[in-house]
Amino acid sequence: MAGGSATRPSFTEVFPEGLAMSADLPLSRSIAIVSMVTALVLGGSSVAFAAPRAPVVTPGQTADGIRQTASLVPLTDLAVQRILLSDKVAAAKFGTGRPIDDPAREQQVLDQVTTLSTGMGLDPAVGTRFFRDQIDAGKVVQHGLYALWGTRPKLRPADRPDLTTEVRPQLDKITTEVLEQLKATADIRGANHACAVQLSGATASAVRQRHLDRLHHDALNIALRSVCTAPSRPTNGTG
Ligand SMILES: O=C(O)C(=O)C[C@]1(C(=O)O)C=C[C@@H](O)C=C1
Numbered sequence: 001m002a003g004g005s006a007t008r009p010s011f012t013e014v015f016p017e018g019l020a021m022s023a024d025l026p027l028s029r030s031i032a033i034v035s036m037v038t039a040l041v042l043g044g045s046s047v048a049f050a051a052p053r054a055p056v057v058t059p060g061q062t063a064d065g066i067r068q069t070a071s072l073v074p075l076t077d078l079a080v081q082r083i084l085l086s087d088k089v090a091a092a093k094f095g096t097g098r099p100i101d102d103p104a105r106e107q108q109v110l111d112q113v114t115t116l117s118t119g120m121g122l123d124p125a126v127g128t129r130f131f132r133d134q135i136d137a138g139k140v141v142q143h144g145l146y147a148l149w150g151t152r153p154k155l156r157p158a159d160r161p162d163l164t165t166e167v168r169p170q171l172d173k174i175t176t177e178v179l180e181q182l183k184a185t186a187d188i189r190g191a192n193h194a195c196a197v198q199l200s201g202a203t204a205s206a207v208r209q210r211h212l213d214r215l216h217h218d219a220l221n222i223a224l225r226s227v228c229t230a231p232s233r234p235t236n237g238t239g
Pocket residue numbers: 089100101102103105106109134135136138139163168171
């Protein structure tokens with residue numbers, strides 16, 4: 001965690017991706033960067049850092065530093081955890097003849113989501129909508145890994161975890177936490193720009209920190225696709 005001071009931003013706060021000075025960087029931008037770095041190193045007397053000191057705003061905190069708003073980071077991380085467990089699901093099933101799609105198990109997951117959502121005061125439609133996407137994301141990963149392992153036998157998993165006693169309980173364990181985060185983020189989830197910006201930041205940082213490859217990144221986008229959309233219209237109980 002970059003612990004920036006309230007008076008002067010740290011290097012990583014100014015250049016989160018590091019300082020990549022390439023030949024194609026325009027000269028004016030290079031000069032600007034050099035002067036900003038100089039200001040950082042020498043103690044910050046340049047125009048860039050002489051402006052009135054703004055409070056450091058961290059995710060989940062507003063500029064007044066008092067009112068806390070929810071963050072989409074924990075929800076995103078839980079989606080990543082579930083996606084990474086799909087690797088274990090695939091390893092449990094690959095080569096056993098067991099199909100990737102298991103509608104009975106999906107219904108079990110969605111029933112559990114409905115029960116838990118109702119118990120915690122979350123609209124079950126929100127929970128089930130989100131979990132349908134988690135299931136779709138998991139299936140994308142499984143199909144991707146099956147394809148990979150089919151053509152590259154050396155990449156096949158060495159161990160086969162037990163789906164029923166080992167992997168599914170781990171998936172179930174995450175369910176309550178996901179629903180709690182859906183509830184905690186109710187005010188910031190919606191079809192608006194602020195949500196989209198926060199979600200894209202949370203996704204980008206999860207991809208970076210968890211070193212997600214293209215397959216898992218695509219799956220994460222599927223898993224999170226309902227987060228910044230309008231609530232789905234109530235149905236007549238048919239789904
Ligand atoms: O439990 C499984 O068998 C899985 O493949 C996991 C999962 C899920 O994401 O919960 C995904 C696809 C199946 O259709 C059922 C459930």
